[in-house]
Amino acid sequence: MELNSHIPSGPLAEKWDKHKAELKLVNPANKRKFSVIVVGTGLAGASAAATLAELGYQVTAVTYHDSPRRAHSIAAQGGINAAKNYQNDGDSVWRLFYDTIKGGDFRAREANVHRLAQVSVNIIDQCVAQGVPFAREYGGTLSNRSFGGAQVSRTFYARGQTGQQLLLGAYQALSRQIGLGKVKMLNKKEMMDVVVVDGRARGVVIRDLVDGSIETLMGDAVILATGGYGNTFYLSTNAKACNVTAAYRAYKRGAAFANPCFTQIHPTCIPQSGDYQSKLTLMSESLRNDGRIWVPKKQGDTRAPGDIPENERDYYLERKYPSFGNLSPRDIASRAAKEACDDGRGVGPGGKGVYLDFSDAIRRLGQPVIEDRYGNLFEMYERITGENPYEVPMRIYPAVHYTMGGLWVDYNLMSNIPGLFVLGEANFSDHGANRLGASALMQGLADGYFVIPYTIGGYFAKGGLTPVSADAPEARAAVEETTTKVQQLLGINGKRTANSFHRELGKIMWDKCGMARNAKGLNEALQEIPALREEFWQNLTVPGTGAQLNQSLEHASRVADFMEFAELMVRDALHREESCGGHFREEYQTEDGEAKRNDADFTYVAAWEYTGAGSAPTLHKEPLVFENVELATRSYK
Amino acid sequence: MNLRLHIWRQSGPTDTGMMKTYDLADVSEHMSFLEMLDVLNEQLSERGEEPVAFEHDCREGICGSCGMVINGRPHGPLPRTTACQLHMRTFKDGDEIYIEPWRARAFPVVRDLVVDRSSFDRIIQSGGFVSVNTGNAQDGNTLPISKKDADYAMDAAACIGCGACVAACPNSSAMLFTSAKIGHLGALPQGQAERYDRAENMVLTMDAEGFGACTNHYECEAACPKGISADFIARMNRDFVMAGLLNR
Ligand SMILES: Cc1cc2nc3c(=O)[nH]c(=O)nc-3n(C[C@H](O)[C@H](O)[C@H](O)COP(=O)(O)OP(=O)(O)OC[C@H]3O[C@@H](n4cnc5c(N)ncnc54)[C@H](O)[C@@H]3O)c2cc1C
Ligand code: FES
Numbered sequence: 001m002e003l004n005s006h007i008p009s010g011p012l013a014e015k016w017d018k019h020k021a022e023l024k025l026v027n028p029a030n031k032r033k034f035s036v037i038v039v040g041t042g043l044a045g046a047s048a049a050a051t052l053a054e055l056g057y058q059v060t061a062v063t064y065h066d067s068p069r070r071a072h073s074i075a076a077q078g079g080i081n082a083a084k085n086y087q088n089d090g091d092s093v094w095r096l097f098y099d100t101i102k103g104g105d106f107r108a109r110e111a112n113v114h115r116l117a118q119v120s121v122n123i124i125d126q127c128v129a130q131g132v133p134f135a136r137e138y139g140g141t142l143s144n145r146s147f148g149g150a151q152v153s154r155t156f157y158a159r160g161q162t163g164q165q166l167l168l169g170a171y172q173a174l175s176r177q178i179g180l181g182k183v184k185m186l187n188k189k190e191m192m193d194v195v196v197v198d199g200r201a202r203g204v205v206i207r208d209l210v211d212g213s214i215e216t217l218m219g220d221a222v223i224l225a226t227g228g229y230g231n232t233f234y235l236s237t238n239a240k241a242c243n244v245t246a247a248y249r250a251y252k253r254g255a256a257f258a259n260p261c262f263t264q265i266h267p268t269c270i271p272q273s274g275d276y277q278s279k280l281t282l283m284s285e286s287l288r289n290d291g292r293i294w295v296p297k298k299q300g301d302t303r304a305p306g307d308i309p310e311n312e313r314d315y316y317l318e319r320k321y322p323s324f325g326n327l328s329p330r331d332i333a334s335r336a337a338k339e340a341c342d343d344g345r346g347v348g349p350g351g352k353g354v355y356l357d358f359s360d361a362i363r364r365l366g367q368p369v370i371e372d373r374y375g376n377l378f379e380m381y382e383r384i385t386g387e388n389p390y391e392v393p394m395r396i397y398p399a400v401h402y403t404m405g406g407l408w409v410d411y412n413l414m415s416n417i418p419g420l421f422v423l424g425e426a427n428f429s430d431h432g433a434n435r436l437g438a439s440a441l442m443q444g445l446a447d448g449y450f451v452i453p454y455t456i457g458g459y460f461a462k463g464g465l466t467p468v469s470a471d472a473p474e475a476r477a478a479v480e481e482t483t484t485k486v487q488q489l490l491g492i493n494g495k496r497t498a499n500s501f502h503r504e505l506g507k508i509m510w511d512k513c514g515m516a517r518n519a520k521g522l523n524e525a526l527q528e529i530p531a532l533r534e535e536f537w538q539n540l541t542v543p544g545t546g547a548q549l550n551q552s553l554e555h556a557s558r559v560a561d562f563m564e565f566a567e568l569m570v571r572d573a574l575h576r577e578e579s580c581g582g583h584f585r586e587e588y589q590t591e592d593g594e595a596k597r598n599d600a601d602f603t604y605v606a607a608w609e610y611t612g613a614g615s616a617p618t619l620h621k622e623p624l625v626f627e628n629v630e631l632a633t634r635s636y637k
Numbered sequence: 638m639n640l641r642l643h644i645w646r647q648s649g650p651t652d653t654g655m656m657k658t659y660d661l662a663d664v665s666e667h668m669s670f671l672e673m674l675d676v677l678n679e680q681l682s683e684r685g686e687e688p689v690a691f692e693h694d695c696r697e698g699i700c701g702s703c704g705m706v707i708n709g710r711p712h713g714p715l716p717r718t719t720a721c722q723l724h725m726r727t728f729k730d731g732d733e734i735y736i737e738p739w740r741a742r743a744f745p746v747v748r749d750l751v752v753d754r755s756s757f758d759r760i761i762q763s764g765g766f767v768s769v770n771t772g773n774a775q776d777g778n779t780l781p782i783s784k785k786d787a788d789y790a791m792d793a794a795a796c797i798g799c800g801a802c803v804a805a806c807p808n809s810s811a812m813l814f815t816s817a818k819i820g821h822l823g824a825l826p827q828g829q830a831e832r833y834d835r836a837e838n839m840v841l842t843m844d845a846e847g848f849g850a851c852t853n854h855y856e857c858e859a860a861c862p863k864g865i866s867a868d869f870i871a872r873m874n875r876d877f878v879m880a881g882l883l884n885r
Contacts, residue, residue, distance in 0.1 A: 051771040066692065067758050069798055070700045086778060122774070129774035131767045131827045133790040140781025159791060164699055168794065172766035179762035187755065210747060239694040273667045278675055279696050380697070383722050386667070449771045497682045499675070543687045548649055549748040551690055552682060 001256060001609045003622050006410040007111040012628045013093075016115040019411070020454050024461030031056035034460050035219040037204055038062070039191045039246055042071035043163070043441060044424025045225030046170035047448030053177035055453055060217060061174070061183055062206055064190040064241065064554075069171045072227055072239040073444065076163020077284040077377075079145060079155035080441040082120040087144055091152040093117045098629060100439060103149045103329060104404070104432020105581035105597060106631050107259070107605075109624060111411060112429050119450040120442050124156055126449055130169040134158050147437035148285055149329040149636075155438045160284060160376045166441055170448070186217075190554065191246050192482040194222060194253045194420060195475045201420035202468045205478045207486070209554060212547040214482050216475045220465050221419045221456060224250060225448065228403035228425035230263065232562050232569065233514070234506025236400035237269060237282040243558040244565045247407050247426050251568075255415040256408035256607035256620060258428035260565070261573035264435055264582045265515050266401035267293075267333035270384055270394075271353045280399040281384055283356070283377055285437045288326045290361040290370065291394070293317050293333070295354050299344035305355055305393050316340055324636040331434045331582045331595075332636060334398035338515045339593065341397075348395045357393035398515060402440060404431040404582065405572070408607040408622075412455035413447060419465075421456065423447035428605065433581025486546050489556045494539030498556035501536045505529070505559070505566055513570050518586040522574040526567065533563040568608060568617060575619065578602045599631050638664050638730035642677065644689055645737040647746050654746065656735070666726040670713065671696060671703060673725055674736075690749040698722040698862060701797035704804070705750045706737040711801035711860040719799065719862040739800050741809035743847040754800050756846040757814060764838035765818040767827050786824055793820035795863045805860035808849030813857035815843045816873035817865050823876060833883050836876035 008019040026034065035058040038049040046068050049061040065071060083096040096117040101108060124142070128134065134156050135143040144153040158165040177183040188209045195203035195216055203218035229244035230236040251257045268283045294315045296308050316336055318325045328336075337354045340346060347353050362370050367390060371378070378389050385395070406428040413421050413429070424444040431439065468475075508528050512521035536559070544550045579588045579595035580602070588596045605622040639662045647654030661677050668676070671693050678688035692702040698719040705720050707713035713723045728734065736750065744752040794817070802813035819836050822828030828835070851870060858867040 047771070054770045065694070066702070066754060067798065069758075070694055070702050072695070072700075074700045074797075075695045075697055084777070124777045125774040126771055128777040128780060129767065129769045129827060131790075131822050131825050133787050133794050133821065133825065134777075135791075136782055136784045136787040138784050140783050141778050158794075161699065161795065164797075165791075165794060172761060173769075173771070175758065175762040176766040176768060178758075179764075185758075187758075239700065240696060241694050274665055276665065276668055276672050276676055278669070278672050281697055380722070383718065383724065384669075386724070386726055453771070495683070497679055499679060541682060541685070543682050543685060549690055549751060552688060 001416060001620055003256060003408065003416060003607055003620055004410060005109065005622060006412060007109065008411065012110060012114050015111050016118055023454055023458035026457045026460050028056055032058060034058065034221070035060065036221050036223060036456065037217055037219040038223045038225060039204060040071070040225035040227060040424070040426070041068035041174065042073040042225060042227055042424060043167055043170055043444035044448045045223070046071070046167065046174045047445050048223055048225060048423055048452050049183055050170060050173035050177050051449055051453045052456065053182040059177070059183045060186065060219065062186045062189050062191055062204070062217070064188065064209060066187055068174055068185070069168060071167060072242050073167045073441070074164045075239060076441055077160045077282065078147065078286050079157035079162045079438045080123070080166065081147070081154050081438040082124045082156060082442065083117050083154060084121055084124060086142060087153045089152045091154050095152065096120060096154065099150050100430065100436060101432070101629055102632070102634055103436040104434055105595070105634055106432065106599070106603070106626065107580055107624065108430055108432035110626060110628055115451070116430050116443055116446050119446045122450055123442060123445045127166060127169050130173060132158065132165045132169045145286060146289060146327070148288065148327045149436040163441060166445065170445070191226070192249065193478045194250045195478050196253050196417060197468050197472050197474045200418045200465070203470070203475055205482045207482065210549050212550070214479055214486070216470045216479055218468055218470050218475065221421065221459065223421045223423060223452065224407065224426050225423040226426045228406070229565065230400045230403050232506070232566050233400040233509045234503050235272065235277060235280050235510070237266060237280050240279060243561065245558050245561045248561045248565045250407060250415070250417070250420060252610050253417065254610065255417050255420060256609055257405070257568060258408035258605050258607045259405035259572065260569045260608065261513065261576060261583055262404035262433050262581065263400060264330060264402040264404060265334040265398045266330055267337055267398050268356060268396045269399035270381065271348055271397040273349070281380070282399070282401065283381060283394065283396060285330070287356060287374060287377060290373065291326065291356040291358050292360060293326055293354055293356055295340045295345040295347060297345070301345070305347070305357070314340070314345070321636045328636050329434060329436065331584070334515055335584060337398055353395040353397045355393035356396045358389065359393070362390065402435055404428065404433060404435055408605065412458065413451055414455065414459065419459065421452060423452060433583055486553070486557065489540065489553060489560065490542050490546055492537065492540045492542070494541050496539050497541060498552060498559045501532065501540065502555070502559045502562065505532060505562060508532070509566055509569070513573050516584045516586050517573050519574060522570050525570045526574070529563065529567045529570065536560070536563055571617065572606055572608065576602060576606065597633070603631070638666065638725070638728065640664055640728065641733045643733065643735045646689070646749055649748055650745055664725055666724070668725045669696065669721060670707070670723040670725065671721050690751050692751050693721055696721040699797060701799035704739050704752070704799045704801060706739065706804060708735050711739070711804040712862050717862055717864050739804035741803045741848070743809065743811070744800060744803065756848070757798055757800065757811070759846060760811065760815055760839055760842050761818065763842035764831070764835040765822070767822060768831060780826060782825060790821050790824040793817045793824065793865065793869055796865055797863060799862065801860045801862060802857035803848065805856040806849065807854055807856065808852060810851045810857070811843050811848035812851040812870045812873070813861060813865060813867060815839050816869040819873045819876060820869035823872070833876055833880035836873055837880035837884065840873070840877050
């Protein structure tokens with residue numbers, strides 16, 4: 001396997017412009033001769049599909065949702081970053097670039113991150129032009145707020161529904177192209193495999209979720225914008241249907257999977273309330289602007305929060321990280337919460353929670369101001385927990401939120417399979433070992449609106465694509481394999497549901513490959529996961545048939561892939577003998593419990609190659625070269 | 638708590654369907670309504686019966702997937718709350734709960750509680766956008782928009798496309814949904830160029846999809862989990878009339 005990042009030469013700030021100038025173009029009349037399959041219509045996929053259709057390509061878009069507007073991107077609350085410097089507070093493309101590289105603990109490519117910071121400003125302009133109702137100041141200008149890990153105010157937002165408004169913007173642009181007949185939109189179809197012909201991605205296998213039919217779609221390039229794999233852990237803030245199938249099946253066809261163990265645990269989520277819990281709910285990071293996080297100083301203190309006097313409280317983030325305090329980056333805040341709970345000082349049922357307390361802010365600013373800022377979130381909290389956060393502090397606990405790892409891509413966002421491009425959360429490209437708040441929306445839209453429209457043209461202009469049909473042996477074989485797999489799942493006739501297996505897998509992952517990891521636990525997971533997988537294939541029950549809407553079957557098929565993929569995550573976590581960003585190996589920490597990076601040995605992207613069922617994957621290393629920033633210890637003290 | 642559930646079961650679009658009764662024991666008041674259905678589905682699956690199909694994804698009240706009529710009301714008894722955000726503490730031991738799909742000609746049942754809402758997508762495709770290609774848009778701040786207008790547009794844009802408005806309306810009208818998009822874009826300077834054509838095209842598509850007319854019952858507004866105001870309907874009607882005058 002050859003991994004060439006294709007980073008353009010030249011000074012960092014000029015690479016993207018130079019690259020765009022050097023890319024060969026496809027002339028307008030020829031564009032309609034090329035067909036592109038876009039799998040996934042979240043922010044990344046919808047923006048790509050719309051833009052490519054505007055340029056004249058023939059686009060087919062696929063989603064398992066009943067409408068593109070339902071993609072997981074819809075749930076993003078807080079905002080989107082851009083280096084506009086409207087606040088005149090010292091922001092710049094360079095600073096956004098630097099914050100992102102540092103926030104990612106120096107495990108991302110400089111060139112990609114710099115391009116992201118550069119196009120961030122265009123995203124805001126584009127979204128405004130589409131009619132996205134961003135928050136405004138009284139004078140009519142765009143409003144900003146702050147997010148963790150940054151000391152400038154560069155986050156644009158639309159109430160607590162930024163993801164919704166950005167996705168609707170992209171969805172509307174896509175709808176326009178569908179209405180014009182330029183995009184063929186396939187809803188309720190799940191991609192099950194990539195078809196590779198002569199070493200290039202030339203199609204996908206899709207299963208119709210309503211009638212169960214399985215067929216191939218052929219094209220000249222395939223774009224995967226299929227989101228992240230946080231649901232490997234079962235409980236996460238992701239939408240229920242988020243899964244790894246598209247990326248994992250591409251991996252099994254030869255695409256390298258990069259840094260699978262880099263997972264983000266978000267510090268402020270509503271704690272689990274019982275075994276029936278189906279997902280976890282995020283409380284936006286913006287709450288940490290005014291909320292103070294604390295636990296009792298004494299272990300096992302069961303007094304009501306109001307009965308614990310000030311001097312018996314530990315505001316541990318303010319104590320440990322005085323300069324960023326409650327706005328410390330996510331990985332750091334999450335670990336600190338875990339530490340406090342492991343120390344027996346957690347609050348609420350099972351001691352799995354810490355307080356996020358607004359009483360100071362309410363005293364200082366008055367309840368109406370807090371209502372205005374966070375009313376929606378407080379309401380949501382009360383709806384879920386039955387507690388009124390204006391009166392008692394919120395209880396929060398970290399939860400799996402985002403996955404920085406993903407399919408390996410080069411500077412053009414192309415995987416190592418020519419013609420297979422990967423955008424948005426599904427790729428590994430920009431966030432290193434930890435993502436900063438409000439940067440995922442930025443990346444998804446950067447990829448879809450401003451990067452892929454150029455780089456895919458470069459791929460087509462190189463030529464060499466010969467016609468292929470759905471009758472190609474590779475296409476037929478892929479359909480055959482998918483059909484067999486579906487039949488297998490339906491034919492086990494065991495006793496346990498996919499959900500119960502998924503829950504058990506999630507528990508193994510959370511306990512052994514979660515917020516803190518160590519070799520012993522990871523090695524245990526490497527025993528437990530295959531054993532659970534074996535039971536899955538012997539004792540699964542999937543009621544119903546494959547010829548109608550069957551949600552149990554959909555879930556079982558996704559869990560089957562999580563079962564294999566989880567092992568890859570664990571392997572990656574075990575091999576990376578350092579702590580960086582969201583990957584905290586207990587063996588590698590400083591005396592005061594901070595992450596200890598090992599730049600000498602691990603400044604690389606770990607890209608894994610599939611080598612067949614039952615055989616260990618091969619590790620390939622893409623060295624990360626830092627020419628513009630100095631690798632510093634990441635400190636928020 | 639122990640509950641008796643009456644749930645609409647329909648194996649496919651051509652099946653006639655019927656209500657079936659299930660008893661569910663030991664429901665925790667902390668569960669969400671959908672988690673309660675998850676528990677039922679686990680039990681059904683373990684018994685070898687087919688679980689109840691229902692749409693859901695975010696479970697945070699924002700994706701608009703979950704849609705079901707609970708005791709005769711779209712999304713259940715609480716105002717401004719989607720089914721996924723409804724919690725069992727709203728119910729009590731011994732309750733009987735009736736659960737049905739959205740019922741409207743333009744939303745055919747796919748299975749059990751799942752309906753086909755693609756008609757909503759087609760309404761948007763006929764005009765629910767600003768026709769601007771990706772490219773060199775002008776700087777965002779060169780187009781000042783008053784906070785009042787931005788907030789007003791946002792009130793309309795908050796629609797999650799769940800279809801509760803249609804399910805609540807005695808005429809199965811999609812006026813609230815359609816007017817929310819027309820109101821959002823029509824309130825902003827970016828949306829002015831196409832304002833009247835947009836209103837006309839979207840309203841005509843809405844009619845062609847088989848949604849009914851509005852006869853001012855305001856059930857849509859009461860059922861909307863995002864509290865979208867029926868005032869947007871009046872605004873849409875004005876824009877539609879204007880379109881007729883301008884395009885004559
Ligand atoms: C609660 C929450 C809040 C967040 N808040 C923020 C925030 O404030 N700011 C920020 O920057 N980021 C935020 N994020 C992160 C951000 O929302 C996501 O990373 C981002 O939206 C992902 O976009 P995407 O387009 O890559 O994927 P998604 O939106 O996940 O879309 C994936 C698409 O792929 C389709 N798909 C997947 N697999 C298949 C398949 N096999 N076949 C067919 N279709 C398939 C799906 O149907 C969907 O259309 C938040 C995340 C969560 C969970
Ligand atoms: S599941 Fe998304 S709104 Fe209810």
